[in-house]
Amino acid sequence: MKFRIALIAHDKKKDDMITLAGEYKAFLSGCALVATGTTGGRLIAEVGLEVDRKHSGPFGGDLQIGAMLVEGLIDCVIFLRDPMTPQPHEPDINALVRACDVHNTPCATNVSSAHLVLSQLQLQAAQKTTI
Numbered sequence: 001m002k003f004r005i006a007l008i009a010h011d012k013k014k015d016d017m018i019t020l021a022g023e024y025k026a027f028l029s030g031c032a033l034v035a036t037g038t039t040g041g042r043l044i045a046e047v048g049l050e051v052d053r054k055h056s057g058p059f060g061g062d063l064q065i066g067a068m069l070v071e072g073l074i075d076c077v078i079f080l081r082d083p084m085t086p087q088p089h090e091p092d093i094n095a096l097v098r099a100c101d102v103h104n105t106p107c108a109t110n111v112s113s114a115h116l117v118l119s120q121l122q123l124q125a126a127q128k129t130t131i
C-alpha cells in the first residue's frame with residue numbers, strides 16, 4: 001500500500017521540514033504526498049519530491065487537507081507547528097488537528113514525533129515489500 005502523507009510546516013519550521021523530508025526522501029518518494037502551498041513548493045524545489053500542493057495555510061490549505069482527511073484520503077499528518085508565533089488562521093490549524101483526533105489519524109506536530117511516525121511507516125512499507 002502506498003501511504004498517503006500530508007506535510008505542513010509553519011515558516012520558522014520549514015527548514016526543519018526540508019531536513020526531515022531529505023532524511024526520508026527514499027521512503028517519501030514512494031508515498032502519495034500532499035502539502036500546503038509554500039511547504040509543498042519547497043519540498044518540490046529543494047528535496048525533489050512529487051507533491052500535490054494545496055493552497056497556502058493562511059488561504060485555506062489546512063482546511064483542504066483537513067477535508068481530504070475526513071474523506072479518508074490521508075493516512076498520516078506531519079505538521080511542524082510553530083508554537084511561538086501567532087498565526088492568522090489559528091482556527092484552521094485547530095480544525096485540522098481536531099480532525100486528526102476525531103478520525104484517529106496520526107499527527108506529528110514536532111520533529112521528534114515526526115521521526116517516530118515516519119520511521120515506523122517506513123518499516124511497515126519495507127516489511128510489506130519484502131514479503
Ligand SMILES: O=C(CO)COP(=O)(O)O
Pocket residue numbers: 008009010011035036037038039040055056057058061062093
Ligand atoms: O500555514 C501553514 C499551516 O498552518 C503552512 O502553509 P504554507 O505551507 O503555505 O506556508
